[in-house]
Amino acid sequence: KNEVEQSPQNLTAQEGEFITINCSYSVGISALHWLQQHPGGGIVSLFMLSSGKKKHGRLIATINIQEKHSSLHITASHPRDSAVYICAVRSNRDDKIIFGKGTRLHILP
Amino acid sequence: DARVTQTPRHKVTEMGQEVTMRCQPILGHNTVFWYRQTMMQGLELLAYFRNRAPLDDSGMPKDRFSAEMPDATLATLKIQPSEPRDSAVYFCASGGLAVYNSPLHFGNGTRLTVT
Numbered sequence: 001k002n003e004v005e006q007s008p009q010n011l012t013a014q015e016g017e018f019i020t021i022n023c024s025y026s027v028g029i030s031a032l033h034w035l036q037q038h039p040g041g042g043i044v045s046l047f048m049l050s051s052g053k054k055k056h057g058r059l060i061a062t063i064n065i066q067e068k069h070s071s072l073h074i075t076a077s078h079p080r081d082s083a084v085y086i087c088a089v090r091s092n093r094d095d096k097i098i099f100g101k102g103t104r105l106h107i108l109p
Numbered sequence: 110d111a112r113v114t115q116t117p118r119h120k121v122t123e124m125g126q127e128v129t130m131r132c133q134p135i136l137g138h139n140t141v142f143w144y145r146q147t148m149m150q151g152l153e154l155l156a157y158f159r160n161r162a163p164l165d166d167s168g169m170p171k172d173r174f175s176a177e178m179p180d181a182t183l184a185t186l187k188i189q190p191s192e193p194r195d196s197a198v199y200f201c202a203s204g205g206l207a208v209y210n211s212p213l214h215f216g217n218g219t220r221l222t223v224t
Contacts, residue, residue, distance in 0.1 A: 033213055043200060043215040086152065088213075096165060097142060097202075097213070101154040 003027050006100035014108050019074040021103045023087030028067065030092040032060050034072050034094050037084045039101070046072070046085075077107045112133045114202050115216035123224055127189040130219045132201030133182055137215070142186045143176055144200040146218075152200070158184065191223045 004025045013019055023032070034046045045062040047054050049070065054061050060079075063070040074081055087100040114133040116197055124127055130202035135143050156176040165188040166176055173192070178184045196219045 035213075035215075042217040043202075045212045045214065048212045067223075088152075094165065095140065095159065096157065097154060099154070101151045 003017075003085055003098050003099070004089055005101040006085075006103050008103060009101065010104045010106075011109065012106045015078055017077050017107075019081070019105065019107075020099075021072045021085050023070045023072070023100055023103070024068060025087075025089045025098070027089065027090040027098065028092045029068075031090045031094075032063055032070050032096055033088040033090070033097075035086040035088060036072075037085070037086065041083075043086070044050050053091050074105075079107045081105060082107050110202055111214075113203050113216035114187045115199075115202055115219050119220045119222075120219065121222045121224065122191055124189040126197075126223075127187065128221060128223075130186045130199050130201075130221070132184040132186075132203075132216055134184060134201070134203030135214055137214070138203035138205050140204045141178060141212075142202045142204075143184070143186050143222055144202065145197045146200060147197045148214075155186070155199075157207050188221075193223045196221055196223050 007022045032049045035043050036046050037043045047060055049063040051067040058075045084102040084104050086102045088097050090097055116131045132179055137179045140159050143155040144152050145155055146152045155168045158178050159163055161178040175187045198220050201216045202213045207213045
């Protein structure tokens with residue numbers, strides 16, 4: 001079983017829809033990262049969380065440490081949001097970064 | 110803007126050849142990670158360093174891969190001999206002191222093709 005699980009694996013939605021991507025993990029963490037990767041592109045760090053909630057523009061990330069769960073939300077989705085979104089956690093035991101498999105998001109115009 | 114620099118961006122080589130990939134982390138960052146990304150496996154951690162010391166390289170095939178940080182401004186990943194199954198995008202990332210949980214910064218990757 002993967003230590004970081006993301007759902008869904010793939011998601012197609014219409015422009016304007018509210019998007020939620022989930023991440024569950026089974027290890028103790030010091031931080032959780034949400035990353036974005038466009039096709040053929042580099043990886044960009046969107047958020048780093050250790051508790052609570054963060055917002056940046058139309059993106060919102062939340063984390064529940066007790067439940068070992070985080071969500072990434074996109075409001076008023078747009079075709080340019082189409083990308084792979086990756087959840088990664090930093091282990092508090094050895095600092096190792098563990099990645100989820102990613103969620104491929106496709107927003108239709 | 111400070112950024113992680115990786116070279117080369119693309120590398121095509123024949124099976125059996127040595128490949129060296131380089132990474133310049135952001136100045137002041139003390140943790141450096143090497144990752145490999147393939148369609149099948151997604152992102153895999155190969156090795157990481159803290160304060161230039163290797164902490165974990167269990168993700169690397171030991172017989173052919175080696176990772177080093179000769180100084181604080183350079184990390185290298187070598188494959189010798191290379192094989193077609195090594196074809197992937199190799200990313201380097203750096204981060205600040207773990208205790209401050211600083212964000213990760215990724216390089217643009219080296220796309221390696223071994224024929």
